[in-house]
Amino acid sequence: ETGVTQSPTHLIKTRGQQVTLRCSSQSGHNTVSWYQQALGQGPQFIFQYYREEENGRGNFPPRFSGLQFPNYSSELNVNALELDDSALYLCAIPRGTPSSGANVLTFGAGSRLTVL
Amino acid sequence: QQPVQSPQAVILREGEDAVINCSSSKALYSVHWYRQKHGEAPVFLMILLKGGEQKGHEKISASFNEKKQQSSLYLTASQLSYSGTYFCGTEILTGGGNKLTFGTGTQLKVEL
Numbered sequence: 001e002t003g004v005t006q007s008p009t010h011l012i013k014t015r016g017q018q019v020t021l022r023c024s025s026q027s028g029h030n031t032v033s034w035y036q037q038a039l040g041q042g043p044q045f046i047f048q049y050y051r052e053e054e055n056g057r058g059n060f061p062p063r064f065s066g067l068q069f070p071n072y073s074s075e076l077n078v079n080a081l082e083l084d085d086s087a088l089y090l091c092a093i094p095r096g097t098p099s100s101g102a103n104v105l106t107f108g109a110g111s112r113l114t115v116l
Numbered sequence: 117q118q119p120v121q122s123p124q125a126v127i128l129r130e131g132e133d134a135v136i137n138c139s140s141s142k143a144l145y146s147v148h149w150y151r152q153k154h155g156e157a158p159v160f161l162m163i164l165l166k167g168g169e170q171k172g173h174e175k176i177s178a179s180f181n182e183k184k185q186q187s188s189l190y191l192t193a194s195q196l197s198y199s200g201t202y203f204c205g206t207e208i209l210t211g212g213g214n215k216l217t218f219g220t221g222t223q224l225k226v227e228l
Contacts, residue, residue: 040221041220042218043158043203045217104148104160104163105216
């Protein structure tokens with residue numbers, strides 16, 4: 001149990017559909033990051049939210065969008081799904097930042113999306 | 117740019133040692149190491165900040181060569197529980213949200 005909860009755990013969509021993935025944490029941290037992990041690859045940074053505002057984005061198109069709510073839960077939305085969007089989507093919160101400010105992450109178990 | 121990990125995969129007998137390397141082309145602020153078991157979330161192992169320090173946790177330790185932008189993870193006297201995929205995550209300081217850039221991973225299998 002990591003303290004980071006993601007839902008749904010698995011889902012299947014077809015090309016062109018839209019999907020919403022959710023993330024919440026027991027600690028209610030004000031920073032949340034989303035990563036995409038394709039099969040056999042390392043996680044790739046999608047974006048980060050800090051106090052409900054996007055605070056950094058990776059190399060992903062605008063059809064990947066997010067929200068962070070006042071209770072610090074978060075959503076990842078993907079529009080116009082493509083086959084290559086099939087992946088494990090991971091939500092991560094800072095674990096407990098050392099005084100140096102390094103970004104140690106606690107990941108949720110992820111949502112596995114299959115696009116047919 | 118994604119850090120390069122080597123080897124891609126390694127098989128060990130229980131009790132053997134292994135070294136996993138991570139190399140970046142960018143000036144790094146920190147290097148993180150995570151282990152991911154099949155179907156599970158990546159789990160944090162340790163972080164190394166610039167300064168060439170070496171850290172350890174039981175029989176797993178790591179080093180960070182700031183000049184070469186390289187890090188190595190050392191697993192000694194491997195146990196079955198060490199099996200999984202190891203990722204290094206590199207961090208540079210940016211103006212908008214510190215992010216980790218992960219390597220492609222090293223699959224480690226420990227057998228009896």
